[in-house]
Structure formats: structure tokens, C-alpha cells
Amino acid sequence: MQTNPTPSAPAHAHASLVALGDSFTEGMSDLLPDGTYRGWADLLAARMAAVTPGFRYANLAVRGKLIQQIVDEQVDRAAAMGADVITLVGGLNDTLRPKCDMVQVRDLLTEAVERLAPHCEQLVLMRSPGRQGPVLERFRPRMEALFAVVDELASRHDAVVVDLYGAPALGDPRLWDVDRLHLTGEGHRRVAEAVWQTLGYPAEDPEWHLPPDATLPPHWVARRVEDARFARRHLLPWIGRRLTGRSSGDGLPPKRPELLPYETA
Numbered sequence: 001m002q003t004n005p006t007p008s009a010p011a012h013a014h015a016s017l018v019a020l021g022d023s024f025t026e027g028m029s030d031l032l033p034d035g036t037y038r039g040w041a042d043l044l045a046a047r048m049a050a051v052t053p054g055f056r057y058a059n060l061a062v063r064g065k066l067i068q069q070i071v072d073e074q075v076d077r078a079a080a081m082g083a084d085v086i087t088l089v090g091g092l093n094d095t096l097r098p099k100c101d102m103v104q105v106r107d108l109l110t111e112a113v114e115r116l117a118p119h120c121e122q123l124v125l126m127r128s129p130g131r132q133g134p135v136l137e138r139f140r141p142r143m144e145a146l147f148a149v150v151d152e153l154a155s156r157h158d159a160v161v162v163d164l165y166g167a168p169a170l171g172d173p174r175l176w177d178v179d180r181l182h183l184t185g186e187g188h189r190r191v192a193e194a195v196w197q198t199l200g201y202p203a204e205d206p207e208w209h210l211p212p213d214a215t216l217p218p219h220w221v222a223r224r225v226e227d228a229r230f231a232r233r234h235l236l237p238w239i240g241r242r243l244t245g246r247s248s249g250d251g252l253p254p255k256r257p258e259l260l261p262y263e264t265a
Contacts (some may be wrong), residue, residue: 014084014197014199016123017045020074020112021089023063024128026255029177037255040183041087042193047196048260058083059256067091067108074254075112079119081259084119087095087200088112091149092128095142103144106149122164124160124195125150129170129187131180136171162198162236164191167209174212192241 019025019041027039034062041059046228049055058081060074070090077087090112094105117123127147130136134142147165154161168189173180175187183191 013052015047015052015054016081017048017058017085017087018078018081018259019057019059019061019087020070020078020116021061022065022070022093023061023182024092025080025087025089026057026063027061027188028063029179029182032189035257036187038185039197040188043189043192044195045262047192047201051201053233053261056259057256057262058082058254058259059158062252062254064093065090066094066097066164067105069114071108075115077257079116082119083259084121085124086122087124087126087195088116089126089128091146092143093194095139095166100142102145105146106140109146109186110147110153111186113157113159117159122199123157124198125154125159125164126162126166129164129167129183130198132171132172133173133180154196160198162191162194164194165216167194167212169209172211192215194238 025039025041026040030038030040032038041061045055045059047058049057058078060078062073065073067090070088091105091109094100095102106256113123113125127150128143130143141170143165150161153159163168169175169190170183170187175184176182177184188207190205193203193205197203197208
């Protein structure tokens with residue numbers, strides 16, 4: 001039976017990881033059989049644990065969180081853990097709101113980075129992926145304004161930036177779930193590979209950024225049926241939450257609130 005080789009580590013492997021953010025970092029929509037979400041951060045932690053005995057991992061991300069909530073609920077907690085690597089992805093939910101104060105988003109993201117950078121060996125920021133389509137085009141100016149802030153903060157605080165926005169694969173609709181807001185399991189695998197490489201680990205998939213092989217597009221009728229299903233199951237509930245000030249993450253705890261050893265299978 002063929003087995004996957006154990007991944008190798010750089011000269012200085014990292015002994016701990018803390019992930020902050022929203023649904024993207026929580027792992028939606030990489031659904032496991034037990035109904036929980038895995039996602040790129042869990043996949044990355046598993047790979048890092050495989051090459052570093054005693055590796056520890058925490059994931060404070062909760063779906064639906066805005067950058068103010070990430071700052072208030074996650075930043076100080078993460079800083080106190082003193083992890084080798086901290087990943088911070090936030091602000092995208094703000095840009096998707098009907099009204100968004102980009103100056104406030106910039107100031108809050110700056111505050112988060114300034115509070116986290118002194119308390120880790122390596123801070124990781126990201127240019128979040130965007131699914132190609134009319135929604136991306138509508139919000140593209142805000143997203144790119146956010147990414148300009150990310151780039152500026154990274155250069156100022158010696159953080160690294162993982163450019164997912166510029167990866168053709170992660171704009172491909174085939175790597176996005178039916179809700180059109182979250183990546184599939186394959187999408188999350190590619191994000192984990194991107195972060196893995198950015199941290200200095202040897203590439204296992206050098207072509208993670210390339211789109212999957214071409215397939216025939218669905219017929220017009222099938223697309224319209226899927227559009228109607230998407231609107232009923234995902235778009236209308238999302239709009240309802242925006243109008244009532246609710247969030248999909250209200251009342252949910254972080255998936256891994258403590259920095260504990262990550263057990264590999």
C-alpha cells in the first residue's frame with residue numbers, strides 16, 4: 001500500500017500556531033462527516049505537527065465576525081498565548097456590508113497588527129481570495145483597499161502576506177461551495193499549501209495557485225436552477241441577518257480556544 005511521505009520542515013520549524021478571524025479561518029465549508037468544519041488552518045496545523053514534536057495549536061476564529069469583534073474578542077487572547085506563528089485574516093466581512101467605513105476598518109486592522117506583532121515570532125496576514133462573479137466586481141474596490149492596508153502593515157511590522165487574491169485557482173467558482181461565500185475542501189487545501197510555503201516549508205504542491213483542469217460548464221437551465229437554489233438557501237438568509245443586525249456566529253465559541261498539543265493521526 002502506498003503511503004504519503006512525512007512532510008519535511010525548514011531549518012527552524014515552528015512549535016505553535018494561533019489562528020484568528022472569521023468563517024474563512026474557522027473552516028467553512030470544509031465539512032467533516034461529524035458536522036464540524038476543518039479548513040485550511042486545521043490542515044496547516046496537522047502538517048506542522050507532523051514535523052514538530054509537541055506542536056501546539058489554537059483557533060479562535062468564529063464565523064461572521066467583523067474586524068471590531070476580532071479585535072475585541074480574539075487579539076489580546078492570542079497575544080497572551082505567545083505562539084511562534086499567528087495568522088490574522090479579518091475585515092472582509094466588513095467590506096461586504098452595505099455600509100462600510102473603510103477608515104475604521106483600516107484603523108482596527110492596524111490596531112490588531114500592532115498588538116499581535118510583538119507577541120509572536122512570525123505574523124501572517126493574507127490577501128483573501130475572491131470568487132469570480134458579479135459579487136466580487138461589486139465589492140472589488142473595497143477589497144483592494146483592504147489589501148493595500150494589509151500590504152502596508154506587513155512591511156511595517158515584518159509580517160508575511162499570503163496572496164490568495166492573486167491566485168487564479170482561488171477565483172475559480174469550482175473551488176467555492178454552493179453558498180458562494182466559502183471555499184470547498186479543495187480550496188482550503190490549497191490555502192493551507194500557500195501558507196505552508198510562505199512559512200518556509202518545502203512545497204508539496206508547487207502548482208496550488210493554478211486552476212483545476214478545464215471542465216464543460218453546466219447548461220443554462222442548470223445554472224438558473226442553481227441560482228434560484230442559492231438565492232433561497234443562502235442569499236435571502238444572509239440579507240435577513242444583515243437587516244436585523246444578526247450574525248451566523250452569534251453565541252458560538254471558538255473551535256480551539258486553548259493553545260494545546262495537536263495530536264496527529
